[in-house]
Amino acid sequence: MAKDKKVQKLDSIVPDEVTTCETTQQMLSKAKMDGVETAFDRAAAMKPCPIGEKSACCKNCFMGPCRLNAKDPYGKVGVCGATIDTIQSRNFGRMVATGTASHTDHGMEMLKLFRGVVDGTIKDYGIVDNEKLLDIAQELGVPIQERSHNAIAVDVCDELEKTYTQLEGELPFVKRAPAKTQEMWRENGIVPRGAMREIMEMMNRTHMGMDQDYANIIKQISRTALADGWGGSMVATEIGDMLFGTPKPTQGEVNMGVLKEDQVNIIIHGHEPNLFESMLISVSDPALIEAAQAAGASGINLVGMCCSGLEMLSRRGIPHAGNFMSTEAVLVTGAVDAFTVDVQCIKQGLVNVADCYNTPLFTTNDRAHIEGAHHVEFHEDHPRECTDVIVEMAIKRFKEREAPIEIPARKDTGVFGFSHEYINYMLGGTFRGSYTPLNQNIINGKIRGVAGVVGCTNPRVPQDEVHIELVKELIKNDVLVVQTGCAQIALAKAGLSLPEAAHLAGPGLSEVCEAVGMPPVLGLGACVDNTRILTAACNMVKAGGLGDSISDLPVAGAAPEYMSEKAIAIGQYFVASGVYTVFGVTFPITEQTKFHDLLFNGLEEQGMGKWGFTKDPREMARMMIAHIEKKREQLGLDVGKERVLVDMADRRAAEAH
Ligand code: NFS
Numbered sequence: 096m097a098k099d100k101k102v103q104k105l106d107s108i109v110p111d112e113v114t115t116c117e118t119t120q121q122m123l124s125k126a127k128m129d130g131v132e133t134a135f136d137r138a139a140a141m142k143p144c145p146i147g148e149k150s151a152c153c154k155n156c157f158m159g160p161c162r163l164n165a166k167d168p169y170g171k172v173g174v175c176g177a178t179i180d181t182i183q184s185r186n187f188g189r190m191v192a193t194g195t196a197s198h199t200d201h202g203m204e205m206l207k208l209f210r211g212v213v214d215g216t217i218k219d220y221g222i223v224d225n226e227k228l229l230d231i232a233q234e235l236g237v238p239i240q241e242r243s244h245n246a247i248a249v250d251v252c253d254e255l256e257k258t259y260t261q262l263e264g265e266l267p268f269v270k271r272a273p274a275k276t277q278e279m280w281r282e283n284g285i286v287p288r289g290a291m292r293e294i295m296e297m298m299n300r301t302h303m304g305m306d307q308d309y310a311n312i313i314k315q316i317s318r319t320a321l322a323d324g325w326g327g328s329m330v331a332t333e334i335g336d337m338l339f340g341t342p343k344p345t346q347g348e349v350n351m352g353v354l355k356e357d358q359v360n361i362i363i364h365g366h367e368p369n370l371f372e373s374m375l376i377s378v379s380d381p382a383l384i385e386a387a388q389a390a391g392a393s394g395i396n397l398v399g400m401c402c403s404g405l406e407m408l409s410r411r412g413i414p415h416a417g418n419f420m421s422t423e424a425v426l427v428t429g430a431v432d433a434f435t436v437d438v439q440c441i442k443q444g445l446v447n448v449a450d451c452y453n454t455p456l457f458t459t460n461d462r463a464h465i466e467g468a469h470h471v472e473f474h475e476d477h478p479r480e481c482t483d484v485i486v487e488m489a490i491k492r493f494k495e496r497e498a499p500i501e502i503p504a505r506k507d508t509g510v511f512g513f514s515h516e517y518i519n520y521m522l523g524g525t526f527r528g529s530y531t532p533l534n535q536n537i538i539n540g541k542i543r544g545v546a547g548v549v550g551c552t553n554p555r556v557p558q559d560e561v562h563i564e565l566v567k568e569l570i571k572n573d574v575l576v577v578q579t580g581c582a583q584i585a586l587a588k589a590g591l592s593l594p595e596a597a598h599l600a601g602p603g604l605s606e607v608c609e610a611v612g613m614p615p616v617l618g619l620g621a622c623v624d625n626t627r628i629l630t631a632a633c634n635m636v637k638a639g640g641l642g643d644s645i646s647d648l649p650v651a652g653a654a655p656e657y658m659s660e661k662a663i664a665i666g667q668y669f670v671a672s673g674v675y676t677v678f679g680v681t682f683p684i685t686e687q688t689k690f691h692d693l694l695f696n697g698l699e700e701q702g703m704g705k706w707g708f709t710k711d712p713r714e715m716a717r718m719m720i721a722h723i724e725k726k727r728e729q730l731g732l733d734v735g736k737e738r739v740l741v742d743m744a745d746r747r748a749a750e751a752h
Contacts, residue, residue, distance in 0.1 A: 188297050284314055
């Protein structure tokens with residue numbers, strides 16, 4: 096029950112209307128009764144600014160802010176004379192720079208950890224996937240013969256550092272892309288240098304009085320985004336695999352029912368796997384387990400949320416309590432004894448909700464303090480000084496639990512952890528690991544193409560609904576779906592991450608899924624693991640028969656419920672890599688402007704992919720399938736079969752199942 100001082104009258108939202116997640120609905124109803132506010136309430140109360148929403152506002156200097164009218168985009172210009180295309184492209188560039196900075200700074204932390212492991216200053220972590228180390232060394236041109244793993248790792252570390260610091264020349268992983276894609280980037284002048292340089296230049300170019308031609312600004316936007324996708328994010332994924340293991344399919348439980356009333360529940364929410372890995376060791380410590388038992392608990396229950404939760408779900412099958420829009424709701428259970436966060440996607444509103452239920456909220460990273468939270472800083476060279484303290488505080492909170500606890504009963508299972516390496520193995524077999532079987536199934540039309548459905552949840556649309564409807568349409572039309580980020584949890588809760596979900600797929604895809612024993616929806620990990628999708632696309636081009644560049648492939652991407660600038664950066668690096676990418680919710684650029692036309696049409700003419708936008712999941716599926724069929728036609732594959740849309744009867748049958 097909420098503390099009196101926090102109780103307020105909340106009647107603005109109807110839980111069933113703002114989320115399709117049953118457990119979140121249950122907790123929102125409880126929050127209402129307890130007088131506790133969440134982001135769903137705040138979203139209902141906060142009307143988005145229509146000018147800001149469409150990036151028609153410039154506050155890059157102090158002669159303004161200048162507000163242009165999105166309904167009459169060329170009716171006026173800013174005080175300096177900036178047109179709507181300049182203003183929008185600068186704003187878009189800054190979103191991409193911020194999103195890229197988030198991913199690359201995270202990747203840089205992973206590199207720092209890797210460096211410490213290699214030079215021996217960090218002893219609590221080690222390299223666990225030496226095979227991956229050698230593969231990456233080979234790929235980066237690091238000599239291997241008769242050298243120790245450590246000596247190789249030192250050189251790999253130096254090479255990967257260029258991802259951030261290289262002043263001139265191409266990023267190390269640029270060479271992973273198909274030759275024709277690289278050529279297209281060079282022709283357009285968008286091959287990224289070090290991410291720090293690209294982000295810095297993006298910020299400089301968008302200062303007042305700098306780059307004022309949207310057609311030129313877009314080049315730096317693409318180059319910055321590519322420094323994320325083929326740079327910072329890719330490095331984060333590869334180092335994560337070397338240090339913590341390359342994921343293999345693992346069954347895991349999701350949803351709030353993973354909390355246990357008789358145990359000390361500790362949630363980790365954020366993005367950096369090092370904190371979570373250390374917490375895993377702390378909660379396995381016999382002394383701490385004994386302390387939990389002495390406090391009356393039957394054990395310690397470690398649970399993830401959002402992206403760090405997804406990394407642990409993929410690698411270790413650690414239970415996952417929910418995605419971005421469930422992070423406040425889970426606290427309403429009253430069952431969380433410690434809510435621990437590191438970086439990114441942490442709502443400030445968590446402090447108030449945690450306080451209402453006497454749950455200690457711990458921040459652990461110096462980059463991300465929150466006023467009113469307890470800060471216990473995490474250091475990789477002595478990680479347990481942080482995680483042990485948090486476990487002890489969680490045990491104390493368990494002992495002092497007062498308020499009644501309500502844990503929703505529902506939990507779902509799914510299979511996660513489909514790294515691009517495993518897809519290779521799964522489809523090709525142990526001795527002939529290859530993407531050829533996937534390509535063959537695409538060529539023969541059993542699988543029409545591959546769609547990446549990724550990203551967040553957003554209170555501006557009913558939680559999970561757009562993801563689920565979109566994915567059902569795609570698989571029904573024999574499109575294999577790969578997923579990263581919070582999107583995965585939406586589909587897992589709907590039962591689509593299990594091999595048994597093959598019956599919801601069209602005849603071709605379900606035949607392949609049944610033969611291989613895989614779900615029609617493959618979870619690949621956290622948002623930085625979108626780079627696994629890029630690498631899988633490279634492997635598809637390499638395996639042959641589907642063209643010479645990423646833009647030739649019958650693939651499409653979507654972020655139907657996105658909410659962050661990181662998602663915009665991801666969208667732009669997919670587009671610049673050659674992928675048609677459709678966003679939902681809202682698109683932050685005014686229609687009927689030259690910049691909008693460049694994003695939605697012009698980039699494709701330059702050999703890249705293009706942006707698309709719709710809020711409607713069925714329309715989104717239609718757009719993506721039409722693109723996939725267009726690519727099949729250009730490749731000379733069998734010409735379009737009839738598309739089957741999921742109708743009400745199908746939906747009822749699926750729900751009844
Ligand atoms: Ni991605 Fe991960 Fe989730 Fe969105 Fe946030 S947790 S990095 S940004 S909300 S998918």
